[in-house]
Amino acid sequence: MTYLLNPLCDLGLTPEMGWESAGGYGAALMLMLCLTAIAYYSYAIHAAVVFLKQEAGIDHDFHPPVSILKPICGFDEQTYANLASFCQQDYPNYQIIFGVQELHDSSMEVVKQIIRDFPEVDIQLIVNDRTLGTNRKVNNLASALARASHDVLVLADSDVRVGPDYLQQVVQPLKNPQVGVITCLYRSIPQGWVATLESLHTPTAFHPGVLVSNHLEGAKFAMGSTIVIRRSVLEEIGGFKAIANFLADDFQLGHLSAQAGYQVVLSRYIVDHILPEDTLINALQRQIRWAIGIRVSRSWGYVGLIFSYGTLASTVLLLMTDGAFLSWMLWGLAWGSRVTMAWIVGVRCLQDPVAKSWFWLSPVRDFLSFALWIYGFLGNTFHWRGQLFRLTRQGEMVPLTPRLSNRVKFSPR
Template sequence: MPPWLAFLCNLLALVALGWFIAVWALCLLGWQVAYKLFANPYPRSPLSSAQTEEPAPSVSILRPLAGLDCNLYTNLCSSFEQHYPVDLFEVILGVRSEHDQALSVARQVVAQYPHIHSHIVVGDVEAGVNPKINNLVRPYALAKHDLVWVVDSQVWLSPHALGRAVDALLAKPPVPKPQCIYRTPHGSRTGLVHHVPLGVLPANTWGSHIERAFLSTSHAKMYLAINAVGIDSCVMGKSNMYRKSDLDRVPDAFFAYNADSASDEQHMIGSRAFDGEQDADDPFVLEMTTKKEENDVVRTKSRALARFGIYLAEDNMLALSLWRKPLELGHRIAPGDVAHVAVGDIQTVMEYAKRRMRWIRVRRHMVPEATYLEPFTESLVAGLCGWFGIYSWLLHPIIGPLHGGLHCGAFFAFYLANLAAWYWIDLGVLSSLRCGAPLPDAERKYFLGAWCMRELLAFPIWAWAMLGSTVTWRGKRYRILTNARAAHVPSDVHTEYGIDD
């Protein structure tokens, strides 16, 4: 081997070894954070009782609804059963239309809790491409309080979640880890609190169990680790709490919105929130029936939120807007509570793969560096990197080159040990998120197989996502643009490389 090639191989092996160590450090950090925040019962917030020295802040809980989601009734009831002074929070349920199946469930829940201040708002307002933002426009305008807590319809949270989330929002931003490398907290105060998702209630299909395994192990582990390191924002929008007054301060420059950009990107979807501002004090009725009245709420009371309707992944972009300049507000993961996400019926493995592919394609233009590195954080690829580095820098210099069966045996021993350790860490994360509670017997028999299939599918799904830019969401096809926005895809246009989305 020429000297230059040997030098290059050794350099690549050193990089691979360093990467393997860094990935394992993140895995262990995610496990440690999960254990610290969730493995043991967390103290009840003093705000959960009316007997507090300082008055508790008032909160508006917003729950966007569209369709009959798994466990919907129980999920909605959890918002009404919060241990928090009843005169200091309200619940606003936003239903897509009067024909939506969720409406009857919403009415049943509201009727069951007459002592809780609540509203049902029927009818979306088109603010952009994102259906969740379209659903939230009117509830957001109706919310009386500065603190808003947006919780997806698939999510159930414990009765103490509201008090502990408010505590976290009022606390100072966390000190980034590892603490041996001193870094100051991001920002002077906390601007957003979010809950780590935990997959629950999967149907008896492999697609559902793989999704549950993904949410509860690999995703949760890296989600906790990345937020603990605190280099940049990393937020999933299943359960987020923030201040309306902070969202008002996000400048339009953050969106880099150009009303004439449709000429450059054909079919790009804009938002009426940027069509021009009106006097925010202009009166308007809550039961809006005309287009003019819809425009009014998008451009006035809900404009701060409606602007995020230009993105499919509004949760990440909203969190980024609070994290980055000029606001530079910290984020906190709510301790003691997880967002129990009802996985429901994902009928096929292909359906699971399409869900994961869709969000990888969206993330590629929001956080491109992290998305391109993503496969190297997975167990199978990281294990290959680890073997390359360890063999080149440890085994080969100490015991010399390995040949034939001895080399294969050493490789498989290392690779299987790495996978076993990875699985053990993921089980630890799952156990912590469940506060030590074991999986139900009906679900336990699926878990190992679902975990293995998740790990095997991770790289193929990522590669599939990299080969295209179109996604299908709620029956509509979109093309993800380089500015993280979306454009309509006409029905007669074929996807890239003949690979459907």
């Protein structure tokens, strides 16, 4: 009877074989991680299904005037198309303000061309070297805000591309006066195999976590893909100055607004995130920067990611138990539920082009993600736009090297 009640015995680790040894406890740990991961995958699938069933509810009579703030720093071959998509909105009253720090920034000609090509849109270019803090993107946003004419502010990174119905859809939750911030999920459109490998993680691992968090407690954060925020809310949380030194500035805008008592809403609108062709080193540095930023911003959430690596845990368990039958069953269940989650979230929910082609490789991608997760615990320094920074325990950036000029072409992220 004891043998039947002991799951470790079913894995081939009987007391007579010494399952109470270090190896036995290790197998017990892997078993626990495997089961919790399967539960997590199942809950993420449920959260995605609930998200899909939500009604968009477009009120075409609701269209408050909007100021779009676009921080610009450098450019690539996709920048023009990204910026132009914001100038083609089917929306009655909006303006676009581009904020640039350096007069000779390589993006200047692109922005000037945008202004020439869309004379019917209220577009302004602000060149201002003012420095609120170490985050150059926030410095540009602060400069752009000075020229904003409207109370509804829309912030979106320069590597984001949208459709003509974007503004009409993302502002809808503002009909509720308790809503202070709206943010969006995004689908990746990569250029090259390195960007494809990098972007596979977003729809199949990162966004499932976002949907789980949103379903459990509501969104308490925002993402740089889109942040819609009321000017009054921004002022109440201390303006851009309050986040000027933070790496995760987008997270902070949502987090501080939620702490102030406002609702943060995850929009049904999915934007496109354009990932240009890049080197493997740059891609890894970007992933490391995000890992460190998440660890500092949401420490316990970052630690809790250990419970999402069921593919790794089930593989280790299989090796530790010499291929026991129950281990094979758990391995198949973990990998099967992992692939199902990747398909439901990445393909059905986000319609992500990378997920459509490669969702079945998400369990393998988890091994790289796990290595980056471990690396995220090892230090607080990272590279961003050619500059080395150290991250404090509060999440603020301290520059360790002088910044580079933006006169040369480089990746916008």
